[in-house]
Structure formats: C-alpha cells, structure tokens
Amino acid sequence: MKRFNIKIWQLLLTIALLAIWIYSYIANTDITNSVVASGMRFGMPLALAAMVGIMCERSGVINIGIEGTMLLSGFTGFYIASWSKNIVVGLLVAILTGVLTSFVHAMMTIQWKMDQIIAGTIINILASGLTSFLYKEGSTIPNSWPIFDIPLLGRLPFIGHAFFTQQGPIQYLGLLLIPAIWVMMYKTRWGLRTRAVGENPGSADTAGVSVIKVRMINVMIGGAIGGLVGGFICLELVGSFSKEFTAGSGFTALALMIFGRWNPMGAFAAAILFGLAQALSTQLQIFGVTNIPNQFITMLPYVFTIVVLAVSAGKVRPPAAAGRSYEKEQA
Amino acid sequence: MEALLRIENLSKSFPGVKANDDISIDVNKGEIVALLGENGAGKSTLVKSVFGLVKPDSGTITIKGEVIEPGDTAAAIRHGIGMVHQHFQLVPVMSVVENIILGDEPHKGAFVTKKAAREEVIALSKRYSLDVDPDAIVEDLPVGIQQRIEILKALRKDIDLLILDEPSAVLTPHEIDELLEVIRKLAASGVGILFITHKLHEVMAVADRVVVLRNGKLVGTTSPKETDEEGLAQMMVGRNVVLSVEKGPARVKEVALEIRELSVKDDRRLDAVTHFSLEVHAGEILGIAGVEGNGQRELVEAICGMRHRENGSVRVSGKDSPDMDPRGVHLMGVSHIPEDREKDGLVSSYSIADNLTLNQFNLKPFADKGVRNFAARDEYADRLVKEFDIRTPSFQNSASSLSGGNKQKVVVARELTQNAHVIVASQPTRGVDVGSIEFIHKQLISARDGGAAVLLVSAELDEILSLSDRIAVMFGGKIVAIIDGQGADRQYIGRLMAGLSE
Numbered sequence: 001m002k003r004f005n006i007k008i009w010q011l012l013l014t015i016a017l018l019a020i021w022i023y024s025y026i027a028n029t030d031i032t033n034s035v036v037a038s039g040m041r042f043g044m045p046l047a048l049a050a051m052v053g054i055m056c057e058r059s060g061v062i063n064i065g066i067e068g069t070m071l072l073s074g075f076t077g078f079y080i081a082s083w084s085k086n087i088v089v090g091l092l093v094a095i096l097t098g099v100l101t102s103f104v105h106a107m108m109t110i111q112w113k114m115d116q117i118i119a120g121t122i123i124n125i126l127a128s129g130l131t132s133f134l135y136k137e138g139s140t141i142p143n144s145w146p147i148f149d150i151p152l153l154g155r156l157p158f159i160g161h162a163f164f165t166q167q168g169p170i171q172y173l174g175l176l177l178i179p180a181i182w183v184m185m186y187k188t189r190w191g192l193r194t195r196a197v198g199e200n201p202g203s204a205d206t207a208g209v210s211v212i213k214v215r216m217i218n219v220m221i222g223g224a225i226g227g228l229v230g231g232f233i234c235l236e237l238v239g240s241f242s243k244e245f246t247a248g249s250g251f252t253a254l255a256l257m258i259f260g261r262w263n264p265m266g267a268f269a270a271a272i273l274f275g276l277a278q279a280l281s282t283q284l285q286i287f288g289v290t291n292i293p294n295q296f297i298t299m300l301p302y303v304f305t306i307v308v309l310a311v312s313a314g315k316v317r318p319p320a321a322a323g324r325s326y327e328k329e330q331a
Numbered sequence: 332m333e334a335l336l337r338i339e340n341l342s343k344s345f346p347g348v349k350a351n352d353d354i355s356i357d358v359n360k361g362e363i364v365a366l367l368g369e370n371g372a373g374k375s376t377l378v379k380s381v382f383g384l385v386k387p388d389s390g391t392i393t394i395k396g397e398v399i400e401p402g403d404t405a406a407a408i409r410h411g412i413g414m415v416h417q418h419f420q421l422v423p424v425m426s427v428v429e430n431i432i433l434g435d436e437p438h439k440g441a442f443v444t445k446k447a448a449r450e451e452v453i454a455l456s457k458r459y460s461l462d463v464d465p466d467a468i469v470e471d472l473p474v475g476i477q478q479r480i481e482i483l484k485a486l487r488k489d490i491d492l493l494i495l496d497e498p499s500a501v502l503t504p505h506e507i508d509e510l511l512e513v514i515r516k517l518a519a520s521g522v523g524i525l526f527i528t529h530k531l532h533e534v535m536a537v538a539d540r541v542v543v544l545r546n547g548k549l550v551g552t553t554s555p556k557e558t559d560e561e562g563l564a565q566m567m568v569g570r571n572v573v574l575s576v577e578k579g580p581a582r583v584k585e586v587a588l589e590i591r592e593l594s595v596k597d598d599r600r601l602d603a604v605t606h607f608s609l610e611v612h613a614g615e616i617l618g619i620a621g622v623e624g625n626g627q628r629e630l631v632e633a634i635c636g637m638r639h640r641e642n643g644s645v646r647v648s649g650k651d652s653p654d655m656d657p658r659g660v661h662l663m664g665v666s667h668i669p670e671d672r673e674k675d676g677l678v679s680s681y682s683i684a685d686n687l688t689l690n691q692f693n694l695k696p697f698a699d700k701g702v703r704n705f706a707a708r709d710e711y712a713d714r715l716v717k718e719f720d721i722r723t724p725s726f727q728n729s730a731s732s733l734s735g736g737n738k739q740k741v742v743v744a745r746e747l748t749q750n751a752h753v754i755v756a757s758q759p760t761r762g763v764d765v766g767s768i769e770f771i772h773k774q775l776i777s778a779r780d781g782g783a784a785v786l787l788v789s790a791e792l793d794e795i796l797s798l799s800d801r802i803a804v805m806f807g808g809k810i811v812a813i814i815d816g817q818g819a820d821r822q823y824i825g826r827l828m829a830g831l832s833e
Contacts, residue, residue, distance in 0.1 A: 188441045196422050196433050203420040206384065207434025207484070208405035320423070328384060 036162035043275020044174040048229045049253035050267040055222035060198040060321040062116040065123030067250025073097040073230030075131040078241035082139040091231045098227020106219040113325035145236035170232040182264040198319035201326040211326045277301040335360045335523040341390030347724030350376040352547040358523045365534040366527045368544035369764040370736025371722045374527045382414045383407040413485030417496040423470035475506035495526035531560040568766035581800040584613040587784035588753045593643035595633040603629035604808045616785040618799030626808035635667045636660035666751035670758045676742040679731035684712035719744040736763040757788045
C-alpha cells in the first residue's frame with residue numbers, strides 16, 4: 001500500500017512539472033529553454049555529487065566527506081593545471097585526488113572500522129584547512145574546458161536546445177554516467193552484490209562475497225566521481241579556485257540522494273529540480289523583481305530542499321547497513 | 332570408507348574463552364549428525380570454522396580427502412559445503428530469486444540474467460519440493476518460508492555437506508516437522524548433515540549419530556538407539572538432569588493480577604486481543620497455551636505497559652496499573668521476561684552488571700542521592716552471575732558477548748530477584764539449553780512458592796503442561812478454555828489451540 005502511494009505521488013509531481021514546462025515552452029520558448037538549460041548546468045554537478053553518496057551508501061558506507069573530496073580535488077586540479085599549463089592534466093589530477101581522498105576515508109571506515117560520520121568530518125576539516133592554508137592568489141589556468149553543442153541532438157525539438165546546447169563536458173558526461181550507474185546498480189552482478197552488502201553484509205559474506213572488497217571499490221569509484229566534479233567546477237564552471245568554493249554543495253547532494261531514495265535516476269531528477277529552482281531564482285533577479293528582497297530569492301533553492309526533505313522524510317528507507325562497519329559474528 | 336567431512340584436532344580461542352579445544356569429528360556421506368551442547372559449549376564456533384566464517388587457531392578440516400584452507404568461506408562453498416545460519420542471512424528488501432543467486436549469479440558478461448536466474452530457482456524449488464514464490468520480497472514472508480529460502484540457497488550449489496545451526500529455534504511445530512522431513516530426504520540422497528539443536532526429541536527423531544560438546548571439549552558420541560532424552564541431557568550438562576519438573580501443590584492466595592475486558596490492537600492496528608478477562612492468584616503459575624500469533628504477544632505487552640490498552644483494565648494487587656507506562660507497571664511489582672530478549676530485555680552494548688541492575692540502577696543500594704554506587708552493583712552482579720551460572724569471563728563484559736542462552740539467564744536473573752508480586756514470563760526458555768531450562772523452571776516454581784503470581788506464555792506446550800497450575804488456552808485473541816494443570820490432556824489442549832471446539 002505504501003509503495004503504491006509513493007509511486008502515485010511521483011507520477012503526479014512528474015505530470016505537473018511536465019505540464020508547467022510544456023505550457024511555458026509554448027508561452028515563451030526562449031526563456032523556458034534558457035531556464036531549463038541553466039537548471040541542468042547548476043543541477044548536474046550536484047547530481048554527480050549525489051552519485052558519490054549513492055555509490056558509498058548503497059554499499060553501506062555513509063560518506064559525509066563529499067564536500068571535502070570535491071574541495072581537495074578542485075584545489076589540486078586547478079593548481080596542477082595552472083602549474084603544468086594543461087587542463088587535461090589538471091582534471092586527471094583532480095580525479096586522482098578524489099580517489100586518494102576516498103581511499104583514506106575507506107581505510108578509516110572499512111578497514112579500521114572508525115565511526116563513519118567522524119571519518120567524513122575529518123576529511124572535510126582536513127580539506128578546508130589544507131586548501132585555505134595553501135591557497136595562493138593570482139594563479140590562472142591557460143584556458144578552461146569549453147562549452148559546446150552536441151551536433152544532432154542539439155537540434156531536437158523541445159529538449160534539444162535545453163539539454164544539448166551550450167553545456168560543458170561535465171553535463172554531457174553526467175547524462176551518460178548517471179544512467180550507467182543506474183544500470184550498474186540494478187542490472188549487474190556487481191550492483192546486486194553492492195546492494196546486498198549495503199543491506200545485510202552478513203548475507204553477502206556467507207555467500208562468499210567479500211564485504212570489504214565491495215565496499216572499498218565502491219567508495220573509491222565514488223571518490224573518482226567526486227574528484228571529477230570538483231575538478232570540473234574549478235576548471236570549467238567557475239574557471240578558478242576560490243576558498244570554500246563548494247559552499248555546502250556536498251551536503252546538498254546528500255539531501256538530494258535521500259530525496260531520490262538512493263536511486264541514481266531519482267537523485268538525478270531531484271538535482272535537476274534543485275538546479276531549476278536555482279535557475280529560476282537567478283532569472284527572477286535578472287528580471288529585477290524588486291518588491292522581494294534579494295536574499296529571499298537566493299534562498300529559494302534551499303527552502304525548496306528543506307521542504308522537499310521534510311515532506312518525504314517520513315517515508316524514506318536508507319540501506320539498512322549504512323553507517324555500520326562490518327564485523328564477522330563471533331562465537 | 333573415507334569420511335565425507337573430517338575435523339581433526341580443531342582448536343579456537345576467543346579472548347577469555349576456549350571455544351573449541353582439540354575437537355575431532357567425522358561425518359559420513361548420507362549421515363545425519365546432531366551436534367548437542369549447552370549454550371556457549373562451542374557448537375556454533377565449530378560449524379562456523381567448517382564453513383570458513385571463523386578461522387581456527389589450529390587443526391585441519393578435510394572434505395572428501397581435500398584439506399580446506401581455514402577462514403575462507405568461498406573455499407568452503409567451492410568444496411561443496413552449504414550452511415543454514417541461526418540468524419537468517421537474507422536481504423529483506425530483495426526478492427527470493429535475488430537472495431538465492433547472490434554470490435554466484437547467472438550472468439552474461441557483467442549483467443545478471445534475471446530470466447535464467449528465475450528459472451533456476453523454480454527448478455531448484457521443484458527438485459527438492461520446497462515451495463517458494465520466486466518474486467516475493469523476503470521481508471513479506473513468514474519465518475518458516477524464509478528458512479526454506481536459506482535451505483534452497485545452500486542446496487543450490489550441489490552440496491555434499493549441509494550444516495544447519497539451530498534451524499528449528501524459530502519454527503512452529505508444523506514447520507519443524509516439515510524441516511525434519513527435508514533433512515531426512517537430503518540425507519537419503521547422499522548429503523552429509525551436521526546440525527545443531529537444543530531440542531532433544533528432534534535429535535531422537537532424525538539423527539544417526541549424536542556428538543556432544545561441553546565447555547569447548549568433545550565429551551562423547553552416541554546414537555539415538557543407544558540412549559534416550561534423559562541420557563542425552565546428562566551428557567550435555569555433565570550431571571543428572573530432571574526433564575520433568577518437580578513441584579509441590581500450589582498454595583493459592585488472593586488475586587494478584589486481574590485483567591478485565593482488555594482489548595488490544597496489533598502493529599497493523601487490527602484487533603489482537605478482544606474483551607479478555609483473567610485472574611491470576613498469588614502462589615500459582617497460570618500458563619497460556621496457544622499457537623503463536625493468537626494475541627499472546629500483544630496481551631503481554633499490554634499488561635506490562637508496552638502497548639496501548641484500547642479498552643479494559645489491568646489491576647495489580649488490587650490497584651489499577653497505568654497504561655503505556657512500563658516503568659510505572661514495574662514499580663507496582665510486575666517483573667517481565669520479554670519474548671524478544673535482544674530487543675526488549677537487554678541493552679547489548681552495556682555490561683552484564685549494568686544489565687543485571689537495569690531497572691533498579693537508580694535505587695538504593697545501587698545509587699544514593701543520584702550518585703551511582705558501582706561497588707554495590709558489582710557485588711550484586713558477581714553474586715547473580717554465580718547464582719544463575721551465567722557463563723562469562725567477567726560481568727564487566729558487554730551483554731552482546733554472551734551466547735543466546737546466557738543472555739536469557741541475565742534477563743531471568745534480573746527479573747526474578749526483585750521479589751515481584753507478579754511475574755510475566757514470555758517464552759522464558761526460548762533458545763536455551765536443557766540444563767538452563769531446568770534451572771529457569773526451578774526459579775519460576777520457587778518464585779511461585781514464594782508467593783508470586785506467575786503468568787507464563789510459551790509456544791512449547793510441554794513447558795506449559797509441566798509448569799502450570801492452571802492452563803488458559805488462547806485462540807484468536809480470546810481465552811477458549813481454562814483447564815486445571817493437573818492431569819491436563821495434551822491432545823485436548825492441542826485441539827483447542829487449533830481452534831477446534833471440544
């Protein structure tokens with residue numbers, strides 16, 4: 001009965017959003033396209049950051065260090081690109097940083113069975129401290145990752161302009177990566193094992209699946225994605241490194257993951273919705289809606305997150321083993 | 332003939348305990364070997380070593396002449412060993428198919444081939460005539476079916492040896508009969524079976540050979556032909572065990588617990604107990620017999636203030652007891668041995684000493700003016716650990732380090748040493764070995780003789796019959812009959828429990 005209700009809600013929400021989109025598309029195509037496109041532009045990094053959370057939590061590791069992972073990766077990515085004058089090298093270093101950071105997290109939580117929240121906090125504090133301390137003003141990168149159109153898809157009616165033009169590589173990459181993660185999670189052997197490890201590690205262990213290996217690998221794949229996002233934010237979206245540039249987006253991503261019920265496609269939809277709220281608030285500022293103070297308009301996406309989480313909170317059910325280190329039963 | 336499984340000189344220690352001490356056992360093809368022993372005798376450790384979940388300190392395990400590398404579950408599975416675990420190792424949110432194929436999934440490349448997996452599960456369930464719905468979600472299924480899934484999981488690998496760790500602990504009598512039938516069939520097809528149980532009549536019914544462990548050591552091997560239940564119990568405990576309970580006549584006094592027109596709903600908000608009235612006198616044991624799920628759990632929870640009473644009253648020693656206030660009910664002199672000791676009886680991460688004083692830690696002598704007196708607590712804990720024979724290296728250890736039966740002893744020790752007027756004992760001996768059962772039974776009877784009113788709820792009809800002065804049979808949330816405990820007819824009660832009138 002409960003499962004059925006949730007589906008009805010999701011369906012209604014989807015229909016309502018589609019209706020609004022189609023209506024405004026017909027009413028004013030250009031503005032609608034640009035709002036949707038910037039929703040995608042804002043939303044995709046968050047969607048990918050939410051994938052980091054999904055990879056970790058589905059295998060039973062709560063990772064609140066996404067924020068720190070992105071911060072560190074953006075930092076190393078940007079300064080290495082600046083030093084080597086090569087943004088490809090910068091991006092690769094960012095990904096590597098993500099993997100290494102998550103490796104540290106994985107060692108702490110999975111091997112040494114440390115409290116996962118504390119481990120994540122350590123990563124965040126470390127990242128914030130290191131990057132502020134080593135920060136140097138005035139560095140530049142030779143060029144940033146370009147924004148481009150996808151040749152054929154960009155001409156598709158309705159969705160073409162909004163999704164397939166004037167986006168950066170991370171947006172297009174995300175459109176491939178997120179469905180791939182979904183397929184991995186629900187259709188492959190690795191996905192089945194990952195979910196089993198996240199729900200009841202004992203069942204996987206007794207079936208001959210190594211809980212530690214599955215968790216380590218998933219957390220590190222998550223780290224690679226986190227590094228990718230951090231790197232692209234500094235090397236494309238913003239084009240520079242500024243202190244604390246993540247500004248809580250790692251935590252927003254976790255909220256979106258919960259809203260999407262630990263499902264990659266769900267989190268993606270949530271992130272795009274959040275991106276749209278952000279795009280809308282920007283649009284409202286451009287149009288100079290002056291009778292509402294600016295602060296309230298910039299608040300919009302966050303209010304949206306809080307409301308959505310509060311509304312859906314009662315019904316969510318995280319992976320049962322998330323947050324608990326696995327120890328074989330004794331005696 | 333070469334033995335199928337050969338365990339040689341196996342030893343394993345945990346901090347403070349020698350769980351297995353130089354144990355050697357053989358299991359032959361098609362043979363059913365029962366592993367008996369008290370709680371904490373080292374049975375689970377032994378079978379877990381065989382399955383690679385525990386790495387033994389020394390000794391070898393050989394199957395079909397090949398030595399298995401220790402502490403490697405995957406290797407054990409490769410060598411044809413299957414295991415059905417005491418605590419089901421299933422993923423509740425996944426389907427039956429997904430649970431059965433986990434770890435060795437039918438696949439094409441990286442992808443699971445769902446259709447092939449489903450067909451395989453259907454074929455498997457047909458082959459062993461163990462009926463399951465392949466698409467059902469595990470958490471929606473009753474425990475008997477969940478166990479069937481565990482067995483199918485093990486059978487899927489064409490095993491030579493099947494290990495069952497207390498498979499019948501959570502099953503209803505009917506489900507147990509079915510399980511024993513499956514075990515017999517498997518053995519007939521040539522699978523060697525090693526199973527742990529506490530229930531002696533199961534051993535007598537199916538085992539070819541019985542191996543008994545005590546304190547981590549092998550104390551003997553016998554067979555049902557050579558001995559009887561009393562003999563087995565004696566081997567396990569190392570002394571004479573009286574399986575039938577000795578008790579004098581009840582000296583019944585005034586009404587101590589009075590339940591009037593009580594109605595309670597279950598977790599799904601359906602009527603579980605309706606207009607239930609019952610009186611229990613000081614100095615008697617009143618047993619509630621009934622098939623599980625007929626409102627016993629809800630009744631007990633409502634009496635103890637853990638579940639809302641929709642209607643009616645519960646009076647203790649003539650005074651109304653508060654609704655939804657377990658502490659308040661307890662302070663009126665009601666002790667409660669809960670059905671689920673892990674959930675309602677213990678705080679697993681606390682020490683045994685703290686658990687023993689859990690409902691009086693703030694009272695004298697354990698605390699004075701809001702400051703705890705640890706010396707008094709330790710002295711008390713030390714005494715109870717000895718008195719109730721709780722097997723632990725120290726009462727400072729956490730309750731989670733204890734085996735199931737010893738956890739139960741902690742709960743029983745705490746609840747029966749507080750001179751309660753009313754004792755509500757729900758499944759007081761579930762998952763407990765015969766030696767401890769005898770002990771717990773004696774404690775309940777001495778509480779009765781001390782003038783307490785005992786309300787006993789148990790799924791074991793034998794327990795009800797041997798302890799109760801009066802027996803109330805419960806069916807569909809109501810009492811269908813109250814019978815005198817003396818000379819009560821087992822068959823007649825069985826019919827009443829099944830809802831048949833007379």
